[in-house]
Amino acid sequence: MKALVLSGGSGTRLRPITHTLAKQLVPVGNKPVLFHGLEAIAAAGVTETGIVVGDTRAQIQAAVGDGSRFGLEVSYLWQREPLGLAHAVKIARDFLGDDDFVMYLGDNVVFDGITDFVERFRERRPAAQIMLAQVDDPRQFGVAEVSADGRVTGLQEKPRRPRSDLAVVGVYLFSSAIHKAVAEVEPSARGELEITDAVQWLIDHDLRAEAAVMTGCWKDTGNVPDMLEVNRLVLRSLEPSSAGVVRDSEINGQVVVEPGARVTGSVVVGPAVIGSGATVTNSRIGPYTSIAEDCSIADSWIRDSIVMPRASITGVRPLESSLIGQDVEITRTPEPPSAHRLVLGDRSRVQIAS
Missing domain, CATH: 2.160.10.10 (Hexapeptide repeat proteins)
Structure with missing residues (x-):
């Protein structure tokens, strides 16, 4: 299994900080947000890691290096424009090969780590496993519908009228089947290749996508209030x-x-x-x-x-x-x-x- 860490994007909600600094390198508890994700990947026993980088690639590379400080072997994958999560998978095709992989959004922090999530995927081997969390306002997230047996039956990207309160957390597990899905989906109304559309393609073609509803704490650090909340949670630990x-x-x-x-x-x-x-x-x-x-x-x-x-x-x-x-x-x-x-x-x- 490999890891794909997304560290591109412009971080518009954190400006002016992100005019000069990659959003994934803003420190919480005096440690860059990205480092929390890399440590979680290493703790789950995944070592070969590709980091998708954009305009801030020099900063990311200077901070992470070859990954050895985390127990990882890091490669850098250049994404010219942030054209969606599925686009990141697309440009990482050669690096990923036909291996299973965990995709981790570099501006997210999962406080209990991802080890159980990875082990469950290895045991059950679905085409996709999506980490979900209950949220008060799911309109700001990808939203999943889940059947009684734990299958993901439908996905919506930032819906105006959500069909559930289960938000897609920034961690996904995929088999190589996702590459076919990514090749088939079209850009969304916002001009991006959505990973939710790719997972929906798997579902529509009778490939199993499973839900893993987390009980611990997770945060997307995309804006200042959330960044401060993550800082509080990290400091408590x-x-x-x-x-x-x-x-x-x-x-x-x-x-x-x-x-x-x-x-x-x-x-x-x-x-x-x-x-x-x-x-x-x-x-x-x-x-x-x-x-x-x-x-x-x-x-x-x-x-x-x-x-x-x-x-x-x-x-x-x-x-x-x-x-x-x-x-x-x-x-x-x-x-x-x-x-x-x-x-x-x-x-x-x-x-x-x-």
Whole structure:
């Protein structure tokens, strides 16, 4: 079995962050979203992995390398335009050959991993196995209809009137039969080759597509609120540790202070992580806050936020529900203090009242 990881796309819902950074590399709990998926694939015993990349291919390749750090053997597959999930399968045809494969969307996080999902496919060997989750508003997802015996009987892509509340999660298992389906489907109204149409083709041709309804937590990190929610969930799973320098400070709850970090005269309330090389001075951090490597935080209060590498924040109280890009600098002005909520792209320079 192989793995196909989709890491193309422009990430329009995360702009301005994604003007300069691949959406799959935004960190949650100080680890890029993509890395969570690669670790799940390796844990499931799948090693040969193709990563579909687009305009941000150089960033993805620099971050992942040959995959050996994850226990994977990684190849990169160039997709000129993001023309749909089925199109990604199409351009990966030579890499996949006739092997079974797991397809994982690189901006998704499945918190319980995919090992059980992969093992079930290996045992039952359907043409396709689709991971599903119950959602409150299925109109934003691919939606599946499932029979009493666990077959997927129909699929809709972002329907106005969903026929179930079972959303298609960003993980799929396929046999080589999917290649015939992908070759047969036509572009949808939005101009893409939809994987839901390809699975529907399998169903229409009497090939078995099975549902695997998950009970754990899954998130698509396509927008800022979801990215912050994933950050919260990842931080909750961290084991407290302190390998940096903590002086005259109070550390409460699940807090990770990474090697080389310095926390002085501050309060850090978990769940939270302070990245390697970061300095936190006379500040309050957390809860639910990730401070990445080499950041500088002084005289500030930051909560429920993601601060990316090398950002500098001085005199901001409070800052909350924010996603701060790389190399951002935020300083205060003499104006009266107020609350702030920011989404800043890399290398921004901002002055705010504080």
